[in-house]
Amino acid sequence: MPKMKWKTSRTRRGGVCSSRRAGAPAASLAECVAHFEAAGILGQYRAGIQTRVEQRGLAALRNFLCGPPRLRGALRDRRDFVFCLACCPFDERDEVHQRMLATVYRGLLQDPRRPCPRFGAHWEAVGFQGSDPSTDLRGCGMLGPLCLLHLVTSPRLASLRADAFRLSLDAEQNYPFCVMSINLTRAVLIALRHQSLNRLINSSGDPLATFLDVYAALLQRLHTVWRSGGKTIMDSGFVVRDLETACIRNPEALLRELQQPTAEGDVNGGFTGQGGAAKVNSDNFVDLCSD
Numbered sequence: 001m002p003k004m005k006w007k008t009s010r011t012r013r014g015g016v017c018s019s020r021r022a023g024a025p026a027a028s029l030a031e032c033v034a035h036f037e038a039a040g041i042l043g044q045y046r047a048g049i050q051t052r053v054e055q056r057g058l059a060a061l062r063n064f065l066c067g068p069p070r071l072r073g074a075l076r077d078r079r080d081f082v083f084c085l086a087c088c089p090f091d092e093r094d095e096v097h098q099r100m101l102a103t104v105y106r107g108l109l110q111d112p113r114r115p116c117p118r119f120g121a122h123w124e125a126v127g128f129q130g131s132d133p134s135t136d137l138r139g140c141g142m143l144g145p146l147c148l149l150h151l152v153t154s155p156r157l158a159s160l161r162a163d164a165f166r167l168s169l170d171a172e173q174n175y176p177f178c179v180m181s182i183n184l185t186r187a188v189l190i191a192l193r194h195q196s197l198n199r200l201i202n203s204s205g206d207p208l209a210t211f212l213d214v215y216a217a218l219l220q221r222l223h224t225v226w227r228s229g230g231k232t233i234m235d236s237g238f239v240v241r242d243l244e245t246a247c248i249r250n251p252e253a254l255l256r257e258l259q260q261p262t263a264e265g266d267v268n269g270g271f272t273g274q275g276g277a278a279k280v281n282s283d284n285f286v287d288l289c290s291d
Contacts, residue, residue: 026112027099029150033208035096036085036142045087046080052195068195072202079192079207085143086189090134100145101133107152108165108177127168127177136179140189144182150212151181157216164223173226175233180240184218187244196248200255217254218243224257 071079091097102116108126116122123133137144151161168177188211191197201210222243225231231239246254 024095024099024102026106026153027096027103027149029146029153032096032100032146032149036088037081041084041088042077042081045084049080049083049087050193051080051083052193068198069202071195071198071207075201075205075207079201082143082192082207082211083189085146086139086141086185088141088143090137090142090145092134097142097145100142100149104145104148104152104178107149108161110162124176126165127175127179127181129176129179133178136182138182140182140185143189144185147185147212147215148178148181151216151219154216160216160220160223164219167223167227173230173232175226175236180222180236181219183240184215184222184243187218187240187247188215190244191247191251194248196251200251213255213258214247214251217251217258218247220258221246221254 098118105116105123105126106112106114119131121131123131128136151157165177167173168175168180188197191214192207192211197207197210197214200214201207204210204213222239225239225242229235
């Protein structure tokens with residue numbers, strides 16, 4: 001099995017936010033995107049982002065002649081915004097950041113009134129590793145929670161979200177759902193850096209929307225492979241690497257799969273409805289901080 005590592009994440013800590021109250025409203029995708037835009041993350045983090053994989057020699061020539069198309073100029077700022085989201089750390093003082101996590105928690109459990117303290121073992125029920133979910137946001141910053149927010153708030157993804165989350169709680173095939181989701185976000189981020197999404201972005205005119213679509217498509221591929229292949233937590237490292245390769249090589253094929261209805265059949269398997277996702281063995285997941 002590939003050797004995996006984990007690194008500590010950057011988290012800004014500060015005072016108590018009112019979003020810890022049970023009555024805090026759910027966060028929406030549009031609201032959160034507008035919040036990050038208003039916060040000026042493009043100006044804060046743009047100097048430190050890496051938007052492409054540098055190539056030399058024959059590889060550079062081959063990429064120039066046969067590689068992906070260049071992004072249209074007007075779309076580069078919006079692409080850079082996606083990279084800056086991945087550089088933006090969780091901020092303990094930011095109520096929107098906290099509401100994003102709470103909305104993900106309640107959305108996965110389909111209980112909008114469920115109490116959601118900032119810290120506690122309840123986060124493990126949705127597949128975070130411990131009592132503080134911010135420590136799992138390695139390498140993807142607030143882009144990871146934004147993808148999860150898209151998953152739990154988009155009506156067209158409701159079936160995929162329910163099926164995938166249910167499988168993550170299976171007695172035999174369980175895996176930490178939110179940690180896996182962050183791995184998928186990282187895989188799409190790497191594909192974006194390889195310019196593999198350029199054609200799709202030029203077609204859609206919206207880099208973030210394209211990113212979120214490919215993320216959802218990758219989750220569907222994960223669910224199909226995991227369910228049909230009888231995968232378990234011990235297979236996770238290899239599965240994630242295969243998904244990363246598929247995303248780099250042919251994201252269009254992933255989107256075609258997302259657009260096709262799938263028959264779930266018996267997805268419950270040995271699910272008993274008791275307990276949360278298994279605690280993750282860190283040797284089974286890729287290091288989110290390295291490419």
